[in-house]
Amino acid sequence: MRAMVLEKTKAPLALRDVPKPKAGKGQLLIRVSVCAVCRTDLHIVDGELPDPKLPLVLGHQTVGRVEQIGDNVDGFAIGDRVGIPWLGWTDGDCAYCRSNRENLCDRAQFTGYNIDGGYAEFALADARYCFHLPNQYNDVEVAPLLCAGMLGYRSYRKTGDARRLGIYGFGNAAHLIAQVALYEKKEIYAFTRPGDEAGQKAARSLGAIWAGDSDEMPPEKLDAAIIFAPVGALVPAALRALAKGGIVVCGGIHMSDIPSFPYVDLWQERVITSVANLTRRDGEEFLEIAPRVPIKTKVEIFALKEANAALEEFRGGKLSGNAVLKIFA
Secondary structure (H helix, E strand, C coil): CCCEEEEEECCCCEEEECCCCCCEEEEEEEEEEECCHHHHHHHHCCCCCCCCCCCCCCCCCEEEEEEEEECCCCCCCCCEEEECCCEEECCCCCCCHHHHHHHHHHCCCCCCCCCCCCCEEEEEHHHHEEEECCCCHHHHHHHHHHCHHHHHHHHHHCCCCEEEEEEECCCCHHHHHHHHHHCCCCCCCCCEEECHHHHHHHHHHHCCCCCEEEECCCCEEEEEEEEECCCHHHHHHHHHHHEEEEEECCCCCCCCCCCCCCHHHCCCCCEEEEECCCCHHHHHHHHHHCCCCCCCCEEHHHHHHHHHHHHHHHCCCCCCCEEECCCCC
């Protein structure tokens, strides 16, 4: 089979012929249809996430059909369409797993990081962590829901009943989660890179009642803010925009250092929290609500061999939608 392989960090991926895997105990072998590109893939390529498995096949927003089923697998049949997310395996026995916090499992493994992912014609996955996908979406449309959507949804749920919601970094995750928030009658305040008039216009057209630069203050104090951009300096900025008792949710897996800020900005029971990975429950809830909204995804299609180009366009902010690799078997 063919796969785009990362052989060392901070290097282009190389298209390689590699052995086709076989489904082992508890596993599914998936014939990959598409795999969406994520900012986390860039963090891995750039060496910002430590100690990835090398050589490594990236990709954790994978959609395909079940080709083989290993022993001790229930709930799947040959030909089923499934999605493979970021969280790929947990031990099920640590204190976090036993307290419904499997996203914090001490021994967790992640697709496209510790486990080979979906930039390939075939992928192996633990059946416990594969999702059946809503029929309302085709393969290309549904792929971004598997990370930008699911992890964004976990970030959104951390904001609770907040009515006025600020979103910093209006990229793929923000585009999806804003649709859920608007469906639930929330007010959206969108913050983009300074001067990004196109991004602000897109946020307003989606339904944001205000859109401006990330260094601006919104016209009203926010009840909550989600930061999707990997920029630590946005945390103090978001705190200053919060009403008393508000929460700032850092929704990325990697962020630059947070600069110091005066205690008064945190005082009056404001909260800063991070989001780590996702649970299967997050995924199931999100895939249930997505068709009801209905969430619409924006995508740009690349061939598998164009993975490096897709990553570079993502890095340069040149994409108008979520890059999705279409696998040509």
